[in-house]
Amino acid sequence: MRAWAERLATIGSVRTFDYDYMREGRRRPDPPPLLIAAHRQALRDARKDEAQAVILIGKSMGGRIGCHVALEESVAGLVCFGYPLCGGGDPKRMRDKVLRDLRTPVLFVQGTRDPLCPLDLLENIRSEMKAPNFLHVVEAGDHSLLVAKKHLRTSGETQEQVDEQILTAIERFQKSIGCEHRSDGPSS
Helix, strand or coil: CHHHHHHHCCCCCCEECCCHHHHCCCCCCCCHHHHHHHHHHHHHHHCCCCCCCCEEEEECHHHHHHHHHHHHCCCCEEEEECCCCEHHHCCCCECCHHHHHCCCCEEEEEECCCCCCCHHHHHHHHHHCCCCEEEEEECCECCCCCECHHHHHHHCCCHHHHHHHHHHHHHHHHHHCCCCCCCCCEEC
């Protein structure tokens, strides 16, 4: 997310944070309640005041935990890079309840080669969500939104161009929810 924080800073103010387990060098994430509490605290620390419009942006688990935070805190929107819809890539272990409960606008940025979020399953969930939701598909992108080199050669694109397209989609989303150039909030 550090590289994305730099890109995102071109369209708004960005604050990043790491969960405790990451700072402490542990591989296993803390239980969800601790992750949610840490994310909420990072949001409070980043906000200048309660009325400040904030978009939470997170990669994989950070996006999922951001969705949980949005159930408890007022935020203008969410951007989920590589949402981990299927726990461990198993479609029988869906992580969709939080998405169904959301009321906050959300942009999913998903690669077509992401085993943790098959696009057909995401489309089913999106059609049942109450929150306004949008999808930016990264053709041949993996869970980290990296595009297969073969596809880049075939398409004549570079990873930098793909990343620019993602940034443009985020900027459009930001404008669509009335949060232009004010995306100050934590990224995980």
